[in-house]
Amino acid sequence: MDLPGIVQLIHDSALSEWLRSSLKAMPIVEAIHVMTAATVFGTILVVDLRLLGWPSTQRSFSRLHGELMRWTWGAFVISVITGVLLFVVNSVTYYGNTAFRLKMLALLFAGVNMFVFERVTGRDAAAWDKGPTPSSARVAGALSLTIWVSVLFIARWIGFTKGYDFSIPDNVNLDLNFGQ
């Protein structure tokens, strides 16, 4: 089955139908998504600023990183679960929405940037734990900040670009000829 077929299957699922029909489910899911996204961004922001040397480089990077990342990952997991539910409820529309696709791309970039930092740039963090960060780490911090700010902006864009999509799905037959 191709991707649009899978998206349609999700759209037609019992879970999707239940979420759409409940007056309470989506506001609760959305509220949790916003809270956890704020936690993800807030904790990443503090780590990124430390990488950039703001407000100082005196605080142990490894300690800051260790303390905050558990909150980042915990919130991220809940954010992904609630985000999936937000997608499930109207998957066909989100799948066709450019802002939604850009957000997924931005999240992928954020993941790659984090992976490279953890595996390459951050491996010698002990050497600059309480001192000036090397330029590679500053670049990683600036990149991360830029990407995550983009994620938040694009995410809000989704809500304002769902407008009217007048396109006719391929599987809809309008050659009716009733009574002929």
Added chain:
Amino acid sequence: MSTKSKVASLVVSAALVATVPAWAHHSFSIFDAEQTKTFTGVVTRVNPDANHLQIFFAPMNAERKNVERNAEGKPVVWAVEMAGSAQSAKDGISVNAFPPGTIFSVSLHPLRNGDPAGARAGALYKCPEKTPPAAGKNCDTVTGSLTIGGDVPVPAATTN
């Protein structure tokens, strides 16, 4: 920042704000409540948005034998918009209740900007499957049709 660049950034900001499509989650003042159009059409798609559910449909011609087409021969598509998906589901309006191909009648207050969409006015009348109304009539006149989402009737005057 110089005065010149301040002005420039203001202009850019204003342009950015102006280009954001403003009707994904909007007030209903974008619709002209003074005007009411009535359609009988064929469902092409339902967008069960949490804020405003939309039913897209191809209006039928006056003979009710086929859908209307534009100069290029492509079907004309309109949209009727209403309350959010959950509230609409409580009224019996959902993706499952209006699959593609469903023939129904609806009155709507059209958009002020002339785009082919409007806010639902009154009930939806669903024709029995593959049973369009007689020429010039709407689904409320078809035996076995369903009245969904309230008891305000489709106005007797047929504008389409």
